[in-house]
Amino acid sequence: MSFSPSFLSTVVDRLRAAGCVFAEDEARLLIDTARTPDDLAAMVDRRVAGLPLEHVLGWAEFCGLRVAVDPGVFVPRRRTEFLVRRAAALARPGAVVVDLCCGSGALGAALAAMLGAAEAHTADIDAVEVHACDVDPAAVACARRNLAAIGGRAYEGDLYDPLPATLRGRVDVLLANVPYVPTEEVALLPAEARDHEARVALDGGADGLDVLRRVTAEARDWLAPGGVLLSETSDRQAPSALAALAGGGLSAQVANCDETDATVVIGMAG
Structure with missing residues (x-):
């Protein structure tokens, strides 16, 4: 999906207000992963509520691989x-x-x-x-x-x-x-x-x-x-x-x- 710069800015602002240090990077990952606007809205809500980014995305990057990580599962460091x-x-x-x-x-x-x-x-x-x-x-x-x-x-x-x-x-x-x-x-x-x-x-x-x-x-x-x-x-x-x-x-x-x-x-x- 593609979104306007103003929309991206709105997502970044919400993430930053929630304490996400790398808000810009996280916003891009969420936008790239979301399948629909409603899906993105739900993902941002979960991240703002404190769910780990990897659990929101459903994957973590590890040693150059994209590893599936479901909610509750230990996130590889x-x-x-x-x-x-x-x-x-x-x-x-x-x-x-x-x-x-x-x-x-x-x-x-x-x-x-x-x-x-x-x-x-x-x-x-x-x-x-x-x-x-x-x-x-x-x-x-x-x-x-x-x-x-x-x-x-x-x-x-x-x-x-x-x-x-x-x-x-x-x-x-x-x-x-x-x-x-x-x-x-x-x-x-x-x-x-x-x-x-x-x-x-x-x-x-x-x-x-x-x-x-x-x-x-x-x-x-x-x-x-x-x-x-x-x-x-x-x-x-x-x-x-x-x-x-x-x-x-x-x-x-x-x-x-x-x-x-x-x-x-x-x-x-x-």
């Missing part, structure tokens, strides 16, 4: 692109990838794209095998849509429980973007996350590392020899996160990205 880039640097063609606590499936889809999954389905090269799981049914529905083009599978359940037993000892890359916000700090999160994303995707327990400890406790059973586990955490939590990986029998290291303030812990199976 730009800083997490660092985790995917680190995973791509460690992976091989034809890797078996598991995305735990997958949310929308953005990490698995992005890693597969970086490793050439789309090309592999139409050429004589090894295809990346992607499996994802989450306890949130809404997240799993999104992940299934986002992984369909590469033949990925998404399962509903707690951590490793829903994964096919045939994956034991075969996983080359285990992406575990687990919730790592300490319980008492969830209330301090921006309202867009606190009020509109599933708490199970945010709350990591007393020190924020409860889920990571559960992941590392079983990781060696699922990883192939030389397989790697990557998980995002905070810089403050990194020493304890490294200890959790080492406690699970993994060789552990930390990687940081100053540009995006991202911290990733990496564990390798012997």
Whole structure:
């Protein structure tokens, strides 16, 4: 659809009044996405009411991909692109990838794209095998849509429980973007996350590392020899996160990205 400059200005003014810092950019995205004027009006109303932009649009940009994100589903953060880039640097063609606590499936889809999954389905090269799981049914529905083009599978359940037993000892890359916000700090999160994303995707327990400890406790059973586990955490939590990986029998290291303030812990199976 095309609208007059005055109409665009009206949308921008409404968004800015609602506190949207990048009101001009958001207005253009809403206008480009809306199918009809009524659709646009409803989308602007939802954004002004505080719904995350990605939930209003129905998608988020992540690692150059447009990832489907339904209301209530965790929105992939730009800083997490660092985790995917680190995973791509460690992976091989034809890797078996598991995305735990997958949310929308953005990490698995992005890693597969970086490793050439789309090309592999139409050429004589090894295809990346992607499996994802989450306890949130809404997240799993999104992940299934986002992984369909590469033949990925998404399962509903707690951590490793829903994964096919045939994956034991075969996983080359285990992406575990687990919730790592300490319980008492969830209330301090921006309202867009606190009020509109599933708490199970945010709350990591007393020190924020409860889920990571559960992941590392079983990781060696699922990883192939030389397989790697990557998980995002905070810089403050990194020493304890490294200890959790080492406690699970993994060789552990930390990687940081100053540009995006991202911290990733990496564990390798012997």
